[in-house]
Amino acid sequence: MLKINHLYKNYGRFLAVNDLNLHVEKGELFGFVGANGAGKTTTMRICVGLLGATSGQVLIDGEDVLSNHDLLSRKIGYVPDFFGVYSSFSAMEYLEFFASTYGIRGAEAEVLCKDLLDLVKLSHKADADVNGLSRGMKQRMCLARALVHNPDILFLDEPASGLDPKARFELKEILKNLSSMGKTIVISSHILPELAEMCTSIGIIDKGQMMLKGTIDEIHRAASAASPLLVTVDDESIDAAFEVLKQIPVVQQVSSQGSLMKVVITGGKEDEKAILASLLQNDISVYSFTRQDGSLESLFMDIVGRRKNENVRGGVQ
Ligand SMILES: Nc1ncnc2c1ncn2[C@@H]1O[C@H](COP(=O)(O)OP(=O)(O)OP(=O)(O)O)[C@@H](O)[C@H]1O
Numbered sequence: 072m073l074k075i076n077h078l079y080k081n082y083g084r085f086l087a088v089n090d091l092n093l094h095v096e097k098g099e100l101f102g103f104v105g106a107n108g109a110g111k112t113t114t115m116r117i118c119v120g121l122l123g124a125t126s127g128q129v130l131i132d133g134e135d136v137l138s139n140h141d142l143l144s145r146k147i148g149y150v151p152d153f154f155g156v157y158s159s160f161s162a163m164e165y166l167e168f169f170a171s172t173y174g175i176r177g178a179e180a181e182v183l184c185k186d187l188l189d190l191v192k193l194s195h196k197a198d199a200d201v202n203g204l205s206r207g208m209k210q211r212m213c214l215a216r217a218l219v220h221n222p223d224i225l226f227l228d229e230p231a232s233g234l235d236p237k238a239r240f241e242l243k244e245i246l247k248n249l250s251s252m253g254k255t256i257v258i259s260s261h262i263l264p265e266l267a268e269m270c271t272s273i274g275i276i277d278k279g280q281m282m283l284k285g286t287i288d289e290i291h292r293a294a295s296a297a298s299p300l301l302v303t304v305d306d307e308s309i310d311a312a313f314e315v316l317k318q319i320p321v322v323q324q325v326s327s328q329g330s331l332m333k334v335v336i337t338g339g340k341e342d343e344k345a346i347l348a349s350l351l352q353n354d355i356s357v358y359s360f361t362r363q364d365g366s367l368e369s370l371f372m373d374i375v376g377r378r379k380n381e382n383v384r385g386g387v388q
C-alpha cells in the first residue's frame with residue numbers, strides 16, 4: 072500500500088530525513104514513533120504531497136505521490152498535528168463544506184456527514200459551533216474531515232497529543248474500528264507504549280532515520296532482548312562471577328548491588344544459556360537467573376539514547 076524508498080529531505084543544509092525506507096501493507100495500523108524533531112511530520116507531509124522531497128520515492132498502490140499527487144489525493148486522508156478552525160460553522164456544516172470540495176453535495180452529503188459524525192462519536196454536537204468544541208472533539212472533527220472522500224490510507228500526525236485518558240481511549244477505539252473497515256492507517260506519536268497498544272506494526276525514527284521496525288510481536292521481543300539479565304549469586308562468588316562474565320564476548324556491561332548482578336548482553340536465549348553454563352562450570356553458586364521484563368519505554372530510550380551517546384562504549388565495571 073505505502074512504500075517509502077530512500078527518502079531524503081533537507082531544509083537548507085539540515086538533513087531532516089535521512090535515507091528513510093518503509094513498507095506498510097494494506098490494512099495495517101502502523102505506528103510511527105520518534106522524539107520531538109525526529110522527522111515524523113516532515114515524512115508525513117511528504118507522503119501526503121504537501122512537501123517536496125529532496126530525493127527518494129513515496130509510492131501509494133505503486134504510484135509515485137511526488138509526481139502523481141492530484142491522481143492520488145482521493146486515496147489519501149491527512150490529519151495534521153495542528154488544525155485550524157473555521158468561524159461560524161456547525162459541526163455538520165463544517166463536514167458538508169469539506170464534502171462539497173470533493174463534489175459531494177445535497178442529500179448524499181447529509182447522509183455521509185451524519186455517518187461520519189456518528190463514527191467519531193460527535194452526533195450530539197452536529198449543530199454545535201466547531202469553535203466551541205473541546206480539543207479532543209476538534210481532533211475527532213479533523214479525523215471526520217479527513218474521511219469525507221473515503222480515502223484508502225490515512226495519515227494521522229500525533230492525533231492523541233493533549234487528549235485526556237478517556238479521549239485517548241475513545242480515539243483508539245475509533246482507529247481500531249477504521250482499521251477493521253480495511254483502512255490503512257499511519258499514526259505518529261512520541262510515546263511507544265501508547266502506539267503499541269493499538270498498532271499492528273511499529274517503526275522507530277530518530278534523526279530522520281528508521282532505527283527499528285517490525286510487527287508488534289517483534290518490537291516486544293526486541294524490548295526483552297534490550298533488557299539486562301538479573302543474576303543472583305552467592306556473596307562469596309561475586310568477584311569470581313565478575314571474572315567469568317568479563318570473558319564472555321556478548322556481555323557488554325556488568326554491575327552489582329549486593330549479590331544481585333545486572334548483566335547487559337547483546338544476544339538472545341542461546342547466549343543466556345551459555346552464560347549460565349559458564350557460571351556453573353566455574354563453580355559459582357547461582358541462586359536466580361532471569362531476564363528483566365522488557366519495557367517498550369526503555370527500548371525506545373535505548374534506541375534514541377544510544378545515538379546520543381554514540382562515542383560512549385559500554386564496558387565491564
Ligand atoms: N520548515 C522547516 N525549516 C527548517 N527546518 C525544519 C522545518 N520543518 C522541520 N524542520 C526541522 O526538521 C526536523 C524534523 O522536524 P519534524 O517536524 O519532522 O519532527 P517531528 O518528528 O514531527 O517532531 P515533533 O514530535 O516535535 O512534532 C527538526 O529538527 C525541525 O527543526
Ligand SMILES: [Mg+2]
Pocket residue numbers: 111112113152228
Ligand atoms: Mg511533528
